[in-house]
Amino acid sequence: MTAPTHPRTSDELIRAEEPVLAHNYHPLPVVVARAEGAWVEDVEGRRYLDMLAGYSALNFGHRHPALVEAAHRQLDRLTLTSRAFHNDRLAGFAERLAALTGQDMVLPMNTGAEAVESGIKLARKWAYDVKGVPADRATIVVAADNFHGRTTTIVSFSTDETARSGFGPFTPGFRIVPYNDLAALEAAVDETTAAVLIEPIQGEAGVLIPDDGYLAGVRELTRRAGCLFVADEIQSGLGRTGRTLAVEHEGVVPDVVLLGKALGGGIVPVSAVVGRREVLGVLHPGEHGSTFGGNPLAAAVGTAVVELLETGAFQRRAAELGEVLRDGLAALVGRGVVGFRSRGLWAGVDVDPALGTGRAVSERLMREGILAKDTHGSTIRLAPPLTITADELTSALASLEKVLAAGA
Structure with missing residues (x-):
């Protein structure tokens, strides 16, 4: 992907929304301008791995x-x-x-x-x-x-x-x-x-x-x-x-x-x-x-x-990569993760509340180039596109480990 050209920066676009958009969402402060597969780019060309996939709306990735x-x-x-x-x-x-x-x-x-x-x-x-x-x-x-x-x-x-x-x-x-x-x-x-x-x-x-x-x-x-x-x-x-x-x-x-x-x-x-x-x-x-x-x-x-x-290929892929996700999260239990639930490429991860809310953890992940979303309390959801690779998934888990190790 090539970096898009925009007349306004991310900060300017976020501020521009404030007076004209109803405040029914509290999005992470990233302004996505382009996407392909499991990756998105913001208006400045910074790349992020999408670990939310539009709450499963993007099961097949961006722009399949x-x-x-x-x-x-x-x-x-x-x-x-x-x-x-x-x-x-x-x-x-x-x-x-x-x-x-x-x-x-x-x-x-x-x-x-x-x-x-x-x-x-x-x-x-x-x-x-x-x-x-x-x-x-x-x-x-x-x-x-x-x-x-x-x-x-x-x-x-x-x-x-x-x-x-x-x-x-x-x-x-x-x-x-x-x-x-x-x-x-x-x-x-x-x-x-x-x-x-x-x-x-x-x-x-x-x-x-x-x-x-x-x-x-x-x-x-x-x-x-x-x-x-x-x-x-x-x-x-x-x-x-x-x-x-x-x-x-x-x-x-x-x-x-x-x-x-x-x-x-x-x-x-x-x-x-x-x-x-x-x-x-x-x-x-x-x-x-x-x-x-x-x-x-x-x-x-x-x-x-x-x-x-x-074809069944995506179902098999979700099952196989789901094992990578499950094993990676299991390795983090006791190291910032107090529990998790997963099935296929879908997980709810309960973070130690001492390390912050789910929102705070999601913001730290964003700074590491990973997009995820909190739900209640200190729980974050992971639901990457089914097109994600094992290496990309492992990299996202490594970023989560880094964020948790850094503490509150």
């Missing part, structure tokens, strides 16, 4: 050639029709995504939050039309410490006060139980339950991985109770954990899977609800929609993403 080519080809032909008309890219995308995930039907949307909202509407409609729940009484059971998005309905069942405070009144119809607790889940499910909605791995909470058997238990419990199992794989899916979907680690097939982030290849927002025909079949014309959902550009890029995953 196959994805960029697919987007360029489609930009020269057709970008949007709305769903008022058919387009020549949508059927192929839906067919291949359904096959990849082992499901029957696809509801294309745009953002992850839209996929979750659509999943909620779908579960409720199914409960009324199929299960026979009385009108307006359907409930959905969710897990504490979840992160499913930022809409008013979704934050209604968040337990994060920063996400909730000041945004009420909240949408009713949700029951919150502890994550990784089958007994509590079973106690919360009754004849009004439309679905159990969970993340197979809780990303925002710090990459929390449930006990072996938990997901299989959720599947069996929902089957017995006659309700849906809806898995939010927006961060965990599409290769991140070493499998196409995180639920595959327990051989589980949910009724509905929510996808997003990596489905758009880091190029356009693409999300989808995929599920059994008996579930998605409850929707009829006029009951749900999206102007941009399933647009030709999104379908072209999404199809190219599916093509990358159909």
